[in-house]
Amino acid sequence: MIPYIPNTEEDQKEMLKEIGAKSIEDLFDSIPQNLRLKTDLNLPSLLSEMELVNELKGLSGKNSNLDEYVSFLGAGSYDHFVPALVDHLSGRSEFYTSYTPYQAEASQGMLQATYEYQSLICELFQMDVCNASLYEGATALVEAAVLAHNVNHRKKVLVAKTLHPEYRQVLTTYIEKTLGLSIIEIDYENGVTDLTKLEEKISKDTSCVIVQNPNFFGCLEKVNEIEKITHQVGSLYIVSVDPISLGLLIPPGEYNADIAVAEGQALGGKLNFGGPYLGIFTSKKEFLRKIPGRIAGETTDKKGRRGFVLTVQTREQHIRREKATSNICTNQALNALRAAIYLSTLGEEGLAKLAHLCLQKSHYAAKRIYQIPGFEPTFRSPFFKEFAVRCPISPHKINKLLWDNKILGGFELGRFFPKLENSLLFSVTEKRTKEEIDKLTLLLEDMA
Amino acid sequence: MREPLIFEKSRGGRRGCSLPECDVDKENLEKLIPRKYLRQGTLGLPQVSEPDVVRHFTRLSQQNMGVDTNFYPLGSCTMKYNPKINEDIANLPGFARIHPYQPEVSVQGTLQLLYDMEKLLCEISGMDRVSLQPAAGAHGELTSLMMIKAYYEDKKEERDTVLIPDSAHGTNPASSHLCGFRTVEVKSNKDGEIDLDDLKNKMSERVAVLMLTIPNTLGLFERNILEVSRIIHDRGGFLYLDGANLNALLGIVKPSDLGIDIMHFNLHKTFSTPHGGGGPGSGPVGVKGKLAAYLPVPTVEKDKKGYYLDYDRARSIGKVRSFYGNVEVIIKAYCYLRSLGKEGLKKISHNAVLNANYLMKRLKKYFYLPYDRYCMHEFVLSAEDQKMKDVRTLDIAKRLLDFGFHPPTIYFPLIVKEALMIEPTETESKETLDEFVSSMIQIKKEIEEDPSVVKEAPHNLSIGRLDEVKAAKELKLRWEEKKSGD
Numbered sequence: 001m002i003p004y005i006p007n008t009e010e011d012q013k014e015m016l017k018e019i020g021a022k023s024i025e026d027l028f029d030s031i032p033q034n035l036r037l038k039t040d041l042n043l044p045s046l047l048s049e050m051e052l053v054n055e056l057k058g059l060s061g062k063n064s065n066l067d068e069y070v071s072f073l074g075a076g077s078y079d080h081f082v083p084a085l086v087d088h089l090s091g092r093s094e095f096y097t098s099y100t101p102y103q104a105e106a107s108q109g110m111l112q113a114t115y116e117y118q119s120l121i122c123e124l125f126q127m128d129v130c131n132a133s134l135y136e137g138a139t140a141l142v143e144a145a146v147l148a149h150n151v152n153h154r155k156k157v158l159v160a161k162t163l164h165p166e167y168r169q170v171l172t173t174y175i176e177k178t179l180g181l182s183i184i185e186i187d188y189e190n191g192v193t194d195l196t197k198l199e200e201k202i203s204k205d206t207s208c209v210i211v212q213n214p215n216f217f218g219c220l221e222k223v224n225e226i227e228k229i230t231h232q233v234g235s236l237y238i239v240s241v242d243p244i245s246l247g248l249l250i251p252p253g254e255y256n257a258d259i260a261v262a263e264g265q266a267l268g269g270k271l272n273f274g275g276p277y278l279g280i281f282t283s284k285k286e287f288l289r290k291i292p293g294r295i296a297g298e299t300t301d302k303k304g305r306r307g308f309v310l311t312v313q314t315r316e317q318h319i320r321r322e323k324a325t326s327n328i329c330t331n332q333a334l335n336a337l338r339a340a341i342y343l344s345t346l347g348e349e350g351l352a353k354l355a356h357l358c359l360q361k362s363h364y365a366a367k368r369i370y371q372i373p374g375f376e377p378t379f380r381s382p383f384f385k386e387f388a389v390r391c392p393i394s395p396h397k398i399n400k401l402l403w404d405n406k407i408l409g410g411f412e413l414g415r416f417f418p419k420l421e422n423s424l425l426f427s428v429t430e431k432r433t434k435e436e437i438d439k440l441t442l443l444l445e446d447m448a
Numbered sequence: 449m450r451e452p453l454i455f456e457k458s459r460g461g462r463r464g465c466s467l468p469e470c471d472v473d474k475e476n477l478e479k480l481i482p483r484k485y486l487r488q489g490t491l492g493l494p495q496v497s498e499p500d501v502v503r504h505f506t507r508l509s510q511q512n513m514g515v516d517t518n519f520y521p522l523g524s525c526t527m528k529y530n531p532k533i534n535e536d537i538a539n540l541p542g543f544a545r546i547h548p549y550q551p552e553v554s555v556q557g558t559l560q561l562l563y564d565m566e567k568l569l570c571e572i573s574g575m576d577r578v579s580l581q582p583a584a585g586a587h588g589e590l591t592s593l594m595m596i597k598a599y600y601e602d603k604k605e606e607r608d609t610v611l612i613p614d615s616a617h618g619t620n621p622a623s624s625h626l627c628g629f630r631t632v633e634v635k636s637n638k639d640g641e642i643d644l645d646d647l648k649n650k651m652s653e654r655v656a657v658l659m660l661t662i663p664n665t666l667g668l669f670e671r672n673i674l675e676v677s678r679i680i681h682d683r684g685g686f687l688y689l690d691g692a693n694l695n696a697l698l699g700i701v702k703p704s705d706l707g708i709d710i711m712h713f714n715l716h717k718t719f720s721t722p723h724g725g726g727g728p729g730s731g732p733v734g735v736k737g738k739l740a741a742y743l744p745v746p747t748v749e750k751d752k753k754g755y756y757l758d759y760d761r762a763r764s765i766g767k768v769r770s771f772y773g774n775v776e777v778i779i780k781a782y783c784y785l786r787s788l789g790k791e792g793l794k795k796i797s798h799n800a801v802l803n804a805n806y807l808m809k810r811l812k813k814y815f816y817l818p819y820d821r822y823c824m825h826e827f828v829l830s831a832e833d834q835k836m837k838d839v840r841t842l843d844i845a846k847r848l849l850d851f852g853f854h855p856p857t858i859y860f861p862l863i864v865k866e867a868l869m870i871e872p873t874e875t876e877s878k879e880t881l882d883e884f885v886s887s888m889i890q891i892k893k894e895i896e897e898d899p900s901v902v903k904e905a906p907h908n909l910s911i912g913r914l915d916e917v918k919a920a921k922e923l924k925l926r927w928e929e930k931k932s933g934d
Contacts, residue, residue, distance in 0.1 A: 002792045002795055004528070004720075004787075005799050005874050005875065006877035007803070007877070011877070012799075012802060018806055018809055018810065019806055024802050026822075027801050027822045028700060028822075028824075030822065030824075032674070035701050035706060037702065041793060043568060043572075043789060043790040043793070044786065045790060045791060046790075046791050047789065049787070052537070053533065056540070057542075061542055061557065062556045063542040063555050063556065063557040063558055064555075065545040066545045071547060085502055089502065091535075092505070092509035093514055093515075094512040094516065095509050095724075096530075096722045097516045097517075098513060098514040099522055099723045099726070100727075103513075103845065104914045105846065105912070106854055108508070113505065115925075116927070119455065120454075120492075122926045124491055124493065126492075129926070135728075136769055138769055138770040139583070146626070166771070167770060169766055172766060178594055178627055220481065223485075248486060250487050251487060254488075271548070272776040273548050273771070273772065274548030274771025274775060275769075275775050275776065276583065276730075276776055288923075297920070297925050298924035299914050299916065299918045299919035299924075300915055301912035301914050302912045302913060303912055307450075307911045308914075309919045311923070311925070312923070317618040318617075318860070321618045321621040321631075324622040326622070327619050327625075328586055329584065330584035330714075330723075332728045333724050333727045334722075334724030334728060335728060337724075337725065340454075341501065344493075344496060345465045346464065347462075347465075347495045348491050348494070350465050350467060351493060356477075357467065357470055359481070360472055360475065363480050364473060382480065382481050399551075411549055434471040
């Protein structure tokens with residue numbers, strides 16, 4: 001007996017009688033006999049709940065997790081604090097066992113939460129509109145570039161080399177190989193996009209300019225200057241931001257970004273070995289009819305009571321089919337809910353304070369590390385919570401030694417940037433204590 | 449009672465969470481970050497206490513139907529029970545608290561799980577390789593189409609067309625278009641299956657792939673599948689399976705035996721992971737050998753030293769997302785598969801099909817069933833007869849809410865007028881199905897005696913029928929602080 005299947009043999013008999021079939025097999029008579037499997041699948045036997053737990057605990061035990069190791073690793077996935085109520089509230093099964101809220105009256109909870117998510121993100125980003133979520137940060141950027149192309153039909157996409165390398169790879173897959181647009185990468189100087197190079201490469205054929213702020217190296221881009229250069233030729237300005245940084249950094253709406261996207265994992269999301277995360281997508285109002293994915297909107301019922309529905313649906317695949325603005329259907333609604341709960345919990349003061357903690361602690365860590373002989377800043381641009389360090393010995397070796405001391409070290413930049421093979425990218429969130437940072441620096445001192 | 453927006457609960461000075469004081473020597477802010485990079489205005493976030501947040505979202509949850517609270521026979525969505533233990537397991541720190549860039553030696557447990565999951569899905573489907581990376585079904589479709597496109601580019605064959613039946617999910621044409629293909633619709637015949645003559649006419653050397661949903665969205669198995677496969681393969685095309693509807697086939701047939709070359713699975717449907725109010729899902733892609741080289745990077749491989757991520761794949765289409773997929777969702781689906789094992793999987797499909805046929809048999813006495821034969825895991829009714837009383841499918845759906853049922857999928861597939869697409873799944877009992885039938889009979893009676901009750905439904909929820917036209921016209925897509933004078 002399988003606990004997830006209520007039908008007893010008796011039930012089955014009664015149901016077959018009502019149907020007028022002799023056996024369950026008969027119900028499959030439209031499948032040609034020669035196609036039907038004659039034997040069981042070659043799979044392991046079923047497990048009871050106890051056996052399952054034992055087996056899976058065994059597997060999870062083969063992983064080393066960040067409750068056991070102190071992490072200074074970021075690079076697009078961050079170990080931020082998640083208040084307990086985020087798990088508790090998003091764990092309400094009325095939320096997580098529901099489907100997409102197509103039947104609005106039965107889904108007011110999810111719809112209102114989505115509307116609040118859109119509102120919270122619009123406030124934080126200072127952008128006009130926000131959708132109900134996309135898969136994750138990289139594909140959110142793809143959707144932004146697709147939108148830009150649909151708006152201006154230009155064929156060149158300028159991408160800062162300081163954008164997350166995996167995001168650049170994903171853009172190549174979609175934008176270059178699939179859509180046939182060309183991607184032109186813009187070099188960096190001192191860790192930020194080189195404006196001279198950008199000016200050289202931008203033209204009337206440029207559909208959009210894509211930058212990340214803070215960028216992959218943690219450095220702050222010259223967002224206002226880039227805006228001028230981009231809009232001078234009528235290209236769209238697309239930025240990918242760290243939503244936590246907006247607790248103290250200038251929001252994309254204020255430097256006139258046309259589309260602002262983000263990886264939203266930091267907003268109450270788990271590390272989860274890279275997914276599911278949260279693709280945040282916002283834009284100016286003028287692009288509303290072209291943006292991808294679901295959007296919740298406010299309306300009323302017959303008695304004038306406020307309620308929420310999915311709206312502007314004529315952009316979407318289930319209505320427009322091949323003419324849809326995107327193929328997205330299933331999104332990351334539960335992750336968006338977590339972000340809404342997180343932002344409501346942190347609130348105005350909390351997020352600002354949290355951002356300041358990241359800033360102060362990462363600068364303390366950087367200062368201490370740069371004081372160690374042989375360890376130098378790779379770049380000397382302002383940064384938020386991540387910074388690159390040029391090391392006197394192999395970053396890989398350093399990380400191994402740190403690991404032996406229960407520390408997950410920085411990201412080895414050589415993996416994506418051969419010229420930076422001596423550099424480590426450290427991430428310091430509000431969770432790192434002075435004690436932990438001091439331990440890191442002492443260990444590095446011993447290696448120097 | 450309607451719950452206010454979280455912003456409307458805000459009172460200056462309240463806090464929802466405590467944070468530690470800064471324990472390092474603080475530097476002057478503007479010494480660290482030039483003023484021009486700093487935010488000058490407020491964040492615009494609410495100020496609420498912790499109990500405020502808890503009560504707010506708890507109340508919102510109470511205004512939401514889920515599988516845990518209500519029968520949810522949403523066709524094509526496979527709203528089956530989501531086992532609790534799978535949630536707990538996915539939440540173990542060993543799974544949830546690992547960073548995607550940790551050293552491979554420190555994540556061998558998860559890599560092993562991903563490796564094994566690929567093997568399980570291969571065995572179920574008969575595919576040779578599976579990529580677990582796509583985040584959802586539509587993402588899987590797009591990934592597949594990219595692979596097909598790359599394959600023909602390598603072969604220097606110009607194939608720019610995708611064939612799609614008129615009963616297909618909207619994501620099929622949308623994904624094709626996004627991938628730069630032209631879409632051509634193939635008609636269904638009077639039996640609700642693909643029209644072979646139309647297919648033959650539309651098949652050509654320009655066609656890259658036929659995207660097929662089996663059982664189709666009418667809940668019917670394509671009896672001529674081998675003929676369909678021959679028509680496509682004879683002229684060098686691929687046969688794609690939209691695996692959104694796999695719940696009827698587990699352990700019954702292998703897609704590979706139907707001639708399928710490439711397919712996606714929806715782990716959030718057939719494999720019981722919760723739909724989360726719209727996501728996250730997971731849409732792995734399975735392929736037969738000749739497409740395997742094109743799978744996105746990385747794949748998970750194993751050698752003497754252990755499991756590892758392989759990026760060194762020359763013909764790969766590249767990366768389709770950051771990191772490695774919706775791993776947490778994959779873990780839950782893996783738990784589900786292991787719980788059921790080879791013994792359980794077939795029972796899933798048996799009972800899903802039994803429940804659907806039982807419900808269909810009982811309901812067809814009261815509502816029009818356009819395709820009257822044994823169905824697979826779902827079936828489609830039409831409320832066309834009820835239109836005489838000026839009652840539409842939408843009204844029936846809303847009235848079902850009053851009886852405590854989430855309505856079926858409505859107005860889909862597009863080829864059935866006033867469609868009600870019903871998928872009970874195997875996790876519902878006969879009693880629940882009987883109650884649903886009773887309510888449908890009651891609604892039918894109401895339509896005949898007093899249609900206004902149905903047309904004005906729902907009556908028993910915290911909110912009445914919502915005005916979608918107004919929402920689309922007035923476009924309030926976010927909360928905004930009322931400015932003084934408003």
